[in-house]
Amino acid sequence: MNKPRTAIALVLALAVAVAQQHACSLASAAAGPRVIVVGAGMSGISAGKRLSEAGITDLLILEATDHIGGRMHKQNFAGINVEVGANWVEGVNGEKMNPIWPIVNSTLKLRNFRSDFDYLAQNVYKEDGGVYDEAYVQKRIERSDEVEDSGEKLSATLHPSGRDDLSILSMQRLNNHQPNGPSSPVDMVLDYFKYDYEFAEPPRVTSLQSTVPLATFSDFGDDVYFVADQRGYESVVYHLAGQYLKTDKSGNITDPRLQLNKVVREISYSRSGVTVKTEDSSVYQADYVIVSASVGVLQTDLIQFKPQLPTWKILAIYEFDMAVYTKIFVKFPKKFWPEGKGREFFLYASGRRGYYGVWQEFEKQYPGANVLLVTVTDDESRRIEQQSDNQTKAEIVEVLRSMFPGEDVPDATDILVPRWWSNRFYKGTFSNWPIGVNRYEYDQLRAPVGRVYFTGEHTSEHYNGYVHGAYLAGIDSADILINCAQKKLCKYQVQGKYD
Structure with missing residues (x-):
């Protein structure tokens, strides 16, 4: 009974690798590709920092809300700042x-x-x-x-x-x-x-x-x-962002590469690049995009991918x-x-x-x-x-x-x-991590689709659900992109389901 499923798994794995190789073979030879990061939570900011350290500084970070930090967020309650998310x-x-x-x-x-x-x-x-x-x-x-x-x-x-x-x-x-x-x-x-x-x-x-x-x-x-500081646990994300985004004397981010209140609704991708459209009808073009939206958001229709993501990718997203x-x-x-x-x-x-x-x-x-x-x-x-x-x-x-x-x-x-x-x-x-999802589906959850890369705490193999998982996932996903953009190592290996 397992042989047909194994064969399908191997075909899917090969398809991922070939798609990546094909996309990257057409990539520009320029040293500094343009990358759009969707989401300015811990993973998105961490990925941007890693890209910057590798010399990829032509970045644009699009954040749907009016602040960075994502699910690390303080809120004033009864005269004190408390953490509504990670604590x-x-x-x-x-x-x-x-x-x-x-x-x-x-x-x-x-x-x-x-x-x-x-x-x-x-x-x-x-x-x-x-x-x-x-x-x-x-x-x-x-x-x-x-x-x-x-x-x-x-x-x-x-x-x-x-x-x-x-x-x-x-x-x-x-x-x-x-x-x-x-x-x-x-x-x-x-x-x-x-x-x-x-x-x-x-x-x-x-x-x-x-x-x-x-x-x-x-x-x-x-x-x-337990972090109970009036500056907020989110200040960790601001600290990381401040290492590569321009700030003023008060530490506020002034870098035009960070755009707040930009709700990404559509990501079009081809062998030559990506186009990102936001709810305010803005259109942005780049060589690559890293999507750091939560797996919960990916399970909704907030972001439309054109063409639709392949079946193996959709299933991996839906199964988590x-x-x-x-x-x-x-x-x-x-x-x-x-x-x-x-x-x-x-x-x-x-x-x-x-x-x-x-x-x-x-x-x-x-x-x-x-x-x-x-x-x-x-x-x-x-x-x-x-x-x-x-x-x-x-x-x-x-x-x-x-x-x-x-x-x-x-x-x-x-x-x-x-x-x-x-x-x-x-x-x-x-x-x-639910029953029924194994390492194979996890690899597919993290796997790029052409020029579209994915990050977030849900893509952290060992630490999903945690702040450090989000941080490390941003680094890992950026490294996958860097390997393709700079070293032409574009093959992302998804092992067979029962390997």
Whole structure:
């Protein structure tokens, strides 16, 4: 049964390589081709920096919004700047250095705080109020860890191509979490914290082989640091941009090669070049284009490709997942929640999985702000985006009054609900590697189509979904273009599906 699929895979792989070779054989011999970068998030800015370092400086960066940084974005809430998107440097204090960490901690010296999750067993709240017995919760945590350890051992035995991959839920079932995985309120919220809080999708859709163990933590260390600086985590992107784009004395980018509020709607490509059209009817021509739009955007019709992208490329885009991770900030007139060592993170063990389950208080990060953060994902995110903020505020206050029945829990005075899924420029927060997508589809996701190149955190082979993944993906994609434009090494190898 596999032989026809293997043959098709090899034909597709050859088609990609031949198309690339043909396109580049017609490329201009000039040392400095013109490149358009679509999107000024971390990947787009990182790619532009790499191109500039290679001497390709005839760049034009087209950004749909009024700012750079993309999903790294601060917003003022109740008098403080909070991060509506990326918030942590994930993977610190390991054998290798996370490339984002020295920029945050040493170069820019952004305020950051190590997140300590060691006290969760003391902070799991019952649906009808009060906390669960610490010893009981600790046993459930240890059981969850044992299951994950078994999953890690199983993952190591699977074929590197991904052909034998299974979902995390399937692995849990193998370890006697029958039939639907963890099902008690405590087990559900611990499971949600371990997987959904990291990947923004449930274990039933998440690939075991691509996430257990997770390369970010295996490579860079288990620690995570929460960035809480009024300059914003996005200042990392501004710092990188400032290394090749002109700025004024205040650090504002003044370089005409960066154009904001330019919504790309059409990319035409041929063997001789590319033409990019924006919503304001502007037309730009170049030798190459790098598209750093999210995989969620690529799954919509916001950007039309002419000719239509080949079937293998469309399928690779459609098979990957764009997850939704929603950080809801809520302000109160006074504090009623516990503070002190070991109290930063707390869980609500609802019988409804994923219902306002993971909480964080900001005693250290935003002292005196009286702000809580509750995180929801996936279907809950999409549900909440479609209701009013007042409805969400009412639901949150009801949950908190259930958790703290002995406290005087006042009405919230303010709420911030990011709507990433509804935003046509993002359509979610970050990619998640689903079951059924192996290294072959991943290679196709990143593969160029003629003179059209692709980048973004979703094209990072080992670190998709993370800031450092976006940063490294920009470098990798730029290198693929540089190899073709300057070295005439235009063959991009997509291995056969079961190689």
